[in-house]
Amino acid sequence: MATAITAERLSKRYRIGELQSAYGTLRDSVTTGARRLVRREHRPRYEEIWALHDVSFEVVEGEVLGVIGRNGAGKSTLLKILTRITTPTKGRVTIRGRVGSLLEVGTGFHPELTGRENVYLNGSVLGMKNREIQRKFEEIVEFAGVEQFIDTPVKRYSSGMSVRLAFAVAAHLEPEILLVDEVLAVGDAEFQRRCLGRMEDISLTGRTVVFVSHNMQALAQLCDRAIWLDRGEVMLDGPSSEVVARYLQSGFGTGAVRKWRDLESAPGDDLVRLRWVRALQDGVPADAVDVRRPVGIEIAFTVLREGDPVFPKLKVFDARGDVAFNAMDTGPRWDEPSPPGDYVTTAWIPGNFLNEGLSTVHAQVCTLDAPQLRPHATADLIAFHVQDPGEGDSARGRFIGQWKGVVRPLLEWTTEER
Amino acid sequence: MSQTKLEPPAQAAPATRPDAEPTDRSDRVVVIRPDPRWPHLDAGELWHYRELLFRLAWRDVSVRYKQTSIGITWAILQPFVTMVVFTLVFGKFAAFPSKGVPYPIFTYSALLPWTYFASAVAISATSVVGNKALVTKVYFPRVLLPIAGVSVPVVDFFIAFVVLAGMMVWFAVWPSLAIVLAPLFLVMALVSALGVGLFLSAVNVRYRDVPYAIPFLMQIWLYFSGVVYAISALPERYQWILALNPMTAVINGFQWGVIGTEPPELGKTLVSVAAAAVFFVGGLWYFRRSEPRFADTI
Numbered sequence: 238m239a240t241a242i243t244a245e246r247l248s249k250r251y252r253i254g255e256l257q258s259a260y261g262t263l264r265d266s267v268t269t270g271a272r273r274l275v276r277r278e279h280r281p282r283y284e285e286i287w288a289l290h291d292v293s294f295e296v297v298e299g300e301v302l303g304v305i306g307r308n309g310a311g312k313s314t315l316l317k318i319l320t321r322i323t324t325p326t327k328g329r330v331t332i333r334g335r336v337g338s339l340l341e342v343g344t345g346f347h348p349e350l351t352g353r354e355n356v357y358l359n360g361s362v363l364g365m366k367n368r369e370i371q372r373k374f375e376e377i378v379e380f381a382g383v384e385q386f387i388d389t390p391v392k393r394y395s396s397g398m399s400v401r402l403a404f405a406v407a408a409h410l411e412p413e414i415l416l417v418d419e420v421l422a423v424g425d426a427e428f429q430r431r432c433l434g435r436m437e438d439i440s441l442t443g444r445t446v447v448f449v450s451h452n453m454q455a456l457a458q459l460c461d462r463a464i465w466l467d468r469g470e471v472m473l474d475g476p477s478s479e480v481v482a483r484y485l486q487s488g489f490g491t492g493a494v495r496k497w498r499d500l501e502s503a504p505g506d507d508l509v510r511l512r513w514v515r516a517l518q519d520g521v522p523a524d525a526v527d528v529r530r531p532v533g534i535e536i537a538f539t540v541l542r543e544g545d546p547v548f549p550k551l552k553v554f555d556a557r558g559d560v561a562f563n564a565m566d567t568g569p570r571w572d573e574p575s576p577p578g579d580y581v582t583t584a585w586i587p588g589n590f591l592n593e594g595l596s597t598v599h600a601q602v603c604t605l606d607a608p609q610l611r612p613h614a615t616a617d618l619i620a621f622h623v624q625d626p627g628e629g630d631s632a633r634g635r636f637i638g639q640w641k642g643v644v645r646p647l648l649e650w651t652t653e654e655r
Numbered sequence: 656m657s658q659t660k661l662e663p664p665a666q667a668a669p670a671t672r673p674d675a676e677p678t679d680r681s682d683r684v685v686v687i688r689p690d691p692r693w694p695h696l697d698a699g700e701l702w703h704y705r706e707l708l709f710r711l712a713w714r715d716v717s718v719r720y721k722q723t724s725i726g727i728t729w730a731i732l733q734p735f736v737t738m739v740v741f742t743l744v745f746g747k748f749a750a751f752p753s754k755g756v757p758y759p760i761f762t763y764s765a766l767l768p769w770t771y772f773a774s775a776v777a778i779s780a781t782s783v784v785g786n787k788a789l790v791t792k793v794y795f796p797r798v799l800l801p802i803a804g805v806s807v808p809v810v811d812f813f814i815a816f817v818v819l820a821g822m823m824v825w826f827a828v829w830p831s832l833a834i835v836l837a838p839l840f841l842v843m844a845l846v847s848a849l850g851v852g853l854f855l856s857a858v859n860v861r862y863r864d865v866p867y868a869i870p871f872l873m874q875i876w877l878y879f880s881g882v883v884y885a886i887s888a889l890p891e892r893y894q895w896i897l898a899l900n901p902m903t904a905v906i907n908g909f910q911w912g913v914i915g916t917e918p919p920e921l922g923k924t925l926v927s928v929a930a931a932a933v934f935f936v937g938g939l940w941y942f943r944r945s946e947p948r949f950a951d952t953i
Contacts, residue, residue: 251951317950321687321794324947330687344792349718361710362793390721 239333241414241445242296242319247328249289249314249469288314289325290469298334298413299443303450303460303477305484311469312449316340316418319447334445337364337412348392352383352402355391359406373409381405408435414445433459453620457481457595458559482595482622485524493524493621500539505602505614508544512537512579514600516621528625528632528645530588536600537581538614545604547575547613549582552599553591554618561591561643565603565610572605589632589647591623593640690947696939700796707795711803715778716810730811731818734770738763745883752888754916757826763819764914765882765906771812772844772902773873779804779852781866784859787953797946798939801852805845812841823914833912840908843931847901850934853942860945860953881906887917898923901931 289311296302304312317323319330320338345362346355356377360370370377378387381402383394391399408431417436433455440446440459450456456463456477463480465473473480496513497503503510517533518526526532536549550565566582597618603610629635632647701708720726738759745751746758753761779801783790786800823829859865877883880902886894887907897903904927907919 318687321685322791323950324690325687326689329689332685332687336685338793340792345786345789347714347718349721350714354714354717358710358714361707362789362795364793364795367706 239298240295241298241300241332241334242294242447243331244292244294244319245328245330247289247292247315247318247325247330248287249311249318249323250285250326251288252285287469289318289466291328292466292469292471293328294464294471294474296445296447298445300462301440301446301448301460303448303456303463303480304466305450305453305456305463305481306466306472310466312466313418314469315466316416316447316449320416332414334413335364336414336416337410338416338418339407339410340416340418346391346399346403349390351390352378352387352394356402356406359403360410363407363410364412365410369411377402377405377409380408404431412444414447415439416447418449453481453485453597453618457597478595482620485595485620485622493619494522495616495619503614504616505538507541508604509538509540509547509602509613511600511602511614511616512539514598514616514619516598516619517583523621525622525624528589528591528593528623529630532586532588532591532621532623533583534586534598534600535581535583536602536616537579538602539579540575540577542577543574545574545606546572547602547604549584550601550603550610550612551584552601553586554597554599555592555594555643559643561596590644592642592645593623593625595620595622690944696798696943697796701798704795704799708799708803711799712806715803715807719807727811727814730814734763734766734815735818737766737770741766741883751884754885754887754910756828756914756916760819760822760826760828760914761885761910761916762882763822764910765880767812767815767819768841768844768905768909769877769880769882769902770815771808771841772848772905773877774808774811775805775845775848776851776855776873777869778807779849780855780859780869782852783856783949784863784953790953791950797949798853798942801849801856801942804856805849805852809845819913828914830913831911831915833908833918835912837909837912840905840912843901843908843928844905846935847905847931850931850936850938853935853938857942857945857949860949876900876902879903894923895926898926899930901927901934903927904931 292311292315294302304315306312314323316338318325319332320336320340322340345359347358350358353374356374357367357370361367365373378384381398381404383398383402386394386398391402394402415436436446436448436459446459448456448460460477462475463473463477464471465480465484473483494513494515496515497511500510500512503512505511513535514537515522515535516526517523517535518530523532534551536551538547538549540547548566550563552563553561555561564584566584597620599618600616601612602614603612605611625631625633627633632645633640723729725732741762742759746753746762751758782800782804783797789795790797790800855865855869879897879900881897886897886903889897904919904924907916908924910916911918
């Protein structure tokens with residue numbers, strides 16, 4: 238495998254203020270320049286920040302790399318350098334292969350132009366050749382579902398339609414190296430699902446992907462490897478599940494506790510609202526849990542009015558984002574009405590059940606709208622890291638290698654001589 | 656998920672592979688470095704992006720005509736009305752020299768390359784800031800924007816040219832053999848406009864005064880380009896000074912071919928060609944030098 242991207246000691250310096258708007262008017266420059274001349278002032282020293290500092294990494298061909306970090310950690314700057322929108326102050330990057338970037342869908346869409354014209358324009362902007370666009374045109378239009386309106390100016394499209402068309406163009410880009418920034422943060426759930434699906438397709442065809450996101454779950458699911466940036470420097474570089482877990486534990490991410498300060502802004506509706514969701518072991522919130530002992534998922538919620546019986550439900554994902562299992566409260570309250578008030582429910586995940594690595598939990602409070610469940614309040618994920626202290630009494634015994642599987646039950650084995 | 660992905664890499668980071676083989680793909684290797692000290696024009700890269708250049712120019716042309724209600728009429732109206740006014744004021748009243756052809760023909764044939772030049776400068780000067788969304792979101796050689804900008808008014812030029820042909824029939828004025836050289840003079844106008852446009856578009860990223868300064872600049876420039884009076888009627892030394900303005904040679908040369916006026920002097924024309932080259936190289940150099948910071952400052 239050859240390397241697709243090599244970044245060597247990449248640094249980018251900004252002057253403070255430059256990040257917002259550096260442009261001024263000529264008058265400002267002339268007047269300050271004149272004042273300096275008259276008063277013999279020196280050039281003011283700009284305060285400088287290093288948006289990236291000494292960042293080095295390699296991405297091999299076919300690898301899917303995730304980049305995480307807080308806002309302002311340097312993720313966007315890194316992507317801007319990789320996409321050549323801006324240049325580094327020091328260091329260099331070598332890229333082998335055709336690069337496609339998705340920093341925003343619909344870049345260069347012009348409202349006055351028709352759908353057809355915009356497909357060609359946007360395709361060229363993203364780096365497609367005319368012949369390529371021609372070849373894929375039908376497919377793009379069909380994917381977007383705008384066949385009847387293809388010769389209508391885009392300004393007459395609904396916003397949903399133009400986003401679909403824009404995404405369809407981007408989705409048909411076939412770069413060897415794809416750079417993606419938070420595209421998944423926009424659009425509805427369906428759109429995000431399609432984006433993820435498309436990215437998965439791309440990564441499965443052996444293409445190199447660099448993916449910057451706040452969506453830890455998508456990141457852990459899609460990426461083999463992740464880089465955690467903090468204040469422009471690489472904090473950690475490793476398997477994505479590990480990096481995501483460490484990031485979440487550090488308190489920058491979600492962590493094992495989600496708590497909402499006031500009821501109005503908490504997830505939920507007029508029937509029920511969440512108060513907190515947390516992962517516990519031995520009675521205390523735990524970011525890292527022992528694989529051998531039970532983990533409690535505590536869901537606290539407030540029922541605001543008399544209504545259908547409500548019950549909490551949770552979904553647990555493994556480090557790759559696959560659903561490990563679904564569970565809901567099937568206790569005695571199941572179909573009894575829930576009077577208004579505060580409730581705390583704990584679901585116990587047994588010890589020796591989940592495998593090592595990052596587990597993420599989606600908690601919901603639902604009603605039964607037979608035959609379907611209707612979620613009323615959904616918590617963003619909380620996460621905890623399952624660890625094996627390696628004392629030989631877990632399912633892996635004294636084996637220390639990679640242990641596959643979503644679950645890790647401690648089975649009972651019987652052996653007899655026959 | 657595929658089976659192959661179930662095994663995350665055991666190592667934290669793949670070690671550097673000194674034995675990494677060169678790939679067999681057709682695409683070249685791109686090396687991203689800090690801003691170069693000596694900017695240059697990467698012609699190979701421009702060629703690679705030629706389709707995008709065409710798309711950008713075509714977008715500007717079609718949007719220009721779609722957004723306006725009288726569309727292409729503007730292309731004729733602007734030089735035509737100016738011609739009428741100039742004829743009344745400078746031709747009839749002030750009786751400015753017009754190279755021995757009817758004043759309307761003289762001034763209209765000068766207004767054609769001039770109007771092209773003035774709109775080319777105006778469009779290209781605002782091209783980078785006007786495409787902020789592109790500049791901050793995708794990479795392509797930024798030079799494409801001013802280049803597309805100077806291509807847009809070419810369409811207007813040809814439309815307005817039809818009117819010139821009609822006027823020539825009306826006034827019975829005929830072209831000379833030098834009409835074959837006319838395209839070269841137009842290329843000279845394009846190159847000069849591009850030089851000025853490159854410079855101003857880069858300046859505009861830092862100082863948003865540019866769009867306000869352009870009409871003023873163009874208004875003054877017009878009076879030193881031989882649009883309202885024949886430069887050849889001026890004293891010799893002024894003619895040499897004005898030769899530093901490439902538009903004097905463009906207009907003289909264009910009129911020589913199209914309306915058959917006397918040929919421009921070689922020496923002064925060469926001075927103008929050199930000036931156009933300086934405009935272009937200077938503009939390009941400044942643009943390329945500022946280019947890496949566009950996305951940060953825009």
